[in-house]
Amino acid sequence: MFSNTAMQKRLQKELMQFQQEPPKGMTIDTESVSNTLTTWIVHIEGAEGSLYHGEKFQLQFRFSNRYPFDSPEVMFVGSEIPVHPHIYSNGHICLSILTDDWSPALSVQSVCLSILSMLSSCTEKKHPPDNSFYVRTCNKSPKKTKWWYHDDSV
């Protein structure tokens, strides 16, 4: 069965692959990667031609030892949180592949690309409609939120 070490083996492979051919505008903060590989921070730049061009963000990944069968916890951290209709001001991201639609064939890289494309397709910088309520009431971990996905266009 998949054990802790299998999870680390897979993360090791992902890390190597990411570092060998990083997608445009993305770098892994290697200092943030803990020995057990359970936390990563990825620096991500807003794509050229998008509303977020020139902005830099930090995405934090946390992996449980059931990864890749369990989705990673992904959120924006640091002082810069993108203003986006699906991103709460505490960094939580409303994206179905991070919970219900997660698949073990997804990877850190594919999640980063999805998030970047979500940013790039944004047409108006604004907070989610329920931002202040959610930020006041939510759990620390976005994985504890029961997300309600309603916008398939982004």
Place this chain on the structure above:
Amino acid sequence: MHMRPDEGEGSGGPMNADEAEVRQRRPMDEEGASAEPDGATGTSTQQDGHFECNICLDTAKDAVVSRCGHLFCWPCLYQWLETRPNRQTCPVCKAGISKDNVIPLYGRGSSNQQDPREKLPPRPQGERPEPETHGPFHNFGLGDGGFQMSFGIGAFPFGFFASTFNIGNGQFGGHPPRPNVPQNPEEQFLSKVFLWVAVLFMFWLLMA
């Protein structure tokens, strides 16, 4: 460096030179996709990527392939199917997938030709018909007139029990129905019991 026809057998030198040429050319016309089995050289490492499990990203062990064409280690895929027994989808393309419609792959020279799907306990024992597709009334098979009223009343508790039992065995969840499989003796017994309960109830109704 041309090979004379009579040299064809047993002359290693010129043969290797030709192979090297072919290998150099290959990446240009087609990204190494024309896989020629060649274990001795660097090409094999390049092609390993095509045979990696989509879940552990390692070379697939006890390989199985889904009908949508995606390769997995059987232990990896098994664990994924167990993670979401109610929604078994291919991790890569989200096509429907189940234990029964993946195909084991046997490479040349692998000593163990056992079906990898046999290896992992707990393996489901036997098979059961899918509860949803048959509906609760399936097991009665009553069609004749006089019975139809009691049928509705009697069927209710049975339907209840049937679904309870199937929830208990989550791992059968996503399997397609197999109409020719005989029913579980327990189910048959229950269906008889409730049939008799229904008959007695009708009898009591008529008498009262």
